[in-house]
Amino acid sequence: MDRMGCKVLGTSTFKYVNPTYKSPKTVSTFLSAIKLFYTIMIQKKDYIYVNPLIDIYSKLEIEKSRYQGVRKDAPRLPHMAGTEEELSFRRETDSYFKFAKGAWAPEIIDDKFLPTLTYEAGKKHGWTLREIVIARLLYETGARISEIIGLTIGDYRSRSNINEANTFSKGSYGRRVKFIIFQQDTARLLMRYINKERKKYAVNKVKYEQLSDEEPLFISEKGTPLTYQAWYYHWNGAMAAAGIKLNPHKTRHWFTTARMRMIKELARNPDEYARMISEFRVYMKWKHEDTIRAYEHHFTNETNRVMQLDLHEKMKQDEAYYLKNRKEILRRNAETPHSSDSEPIVQDKEIQEFLDGLD
Structure with missing residues (x-):
């Protein structure tokens, strides 16, 4: 928020990060990099806690839905084949800070009546x-x-x-x-x-x-x-x-x-x-x-x-x-x-x- 001029909007388990006109174009890259940093530190056993850049509740929901509609040990046909429904978890993220692509703009309400x-x-x-x-x-x-x-x-x-x-x-x-x-x-x-x-x-x-x-x-x-x-x-x-x-x-x-x-x-x-x-x-x-x-x-x-x-x-x-x-x-x-x-x-x-x- 201080360095990149972002607007952070919270929910009960994760945060949306909205860029403003002050924000650089590297916000999403920074969020990915810091999440990867903790992942590597955990793998190297230099960080003994859970990854703070992961929303544990979203991760559990994603893992729960991974096997719904999936044929075990069989590859999925491409979406264009039309024989299998697209899995929703592929569009989800377990990140605690979820980057919102649209720039946040405060609303000016100027109706005097x-x-x-x-x-x-x-x-x-x-x-x-x-x-x-x-x-x-x-x-x-x-x-x-x-x-x-x-x-x-x-x-x-x-x-x-x-x-x-x-x-x-x-x-x-x-x-x-x-x-x-x-x-x-x-x-x-x-x-x-x-x-x-x-x-x-x-x-x-x-x-x-x-x-x-x-x-x-x-x-x-x-x-x-x-x-x-x-x-x-x-x-x-x-x-x-x-x-x-x-x-x-x-x-x-x-x-x-x-x-x-x-x-x-x-x-x-x-x-x-x-x-x-x-x-x-x-x-x-x-x-x-x-x-x-x-x-x-x-x-x-x-x-x-x-x-x-x-x-x-x-x-x-x-x-x-x-x-x-x-x-x-x-x-x-x-x-x-x-x-x-x-x-x-x-x-x-x-x-x-x-x-x-x-x-």
């Missing part, structure tokens, strides 16, 4: 206030879904502004190392959820002021902390019903694209552009424990807050425009349906580079 389409799909599908608030928080903050559904009452209460909350980040091990900013309208919906819908299902049926800091902000109908699986059931149902193929993580990409567009429009010179990008990078990608101090230092002049509020205002304007011109917009969307698996809508190298590795 996508948040409104999502909210509308949810309402039609019967989303409760909880699902609506969570969807709005995803689009308005750029946070990961785990960072949203993992919020506590204390996270929300600890900020002086009603439209902010402290939260953790990937790799922070639960430490609250950043804060998120959302719209005033969303804050009012959130408070309505806490005092009405949440209270209805909570074990401790009290209003916001009486709740302890440790209480989860979002709960299930059983009164337990909301899980990703329980939340995703509602998200996936609404998107499927509306014909929108949208992974919830793509809301983070949408937010990033929208903020990058705003930065490019507002920056008056290269230095200002670089400063804004640096600030935004810190906001989106926490990696070190003491980053919080750098963050507060960067935003003492509240540049991030101002830009976030500007973005929220633009989102409100786009939503109002959509509601006024819904029929025409839906007609255009029917011709080019949304899909998180499609090619990027906008080709912008600077945004793609910023999104490279975003997770």
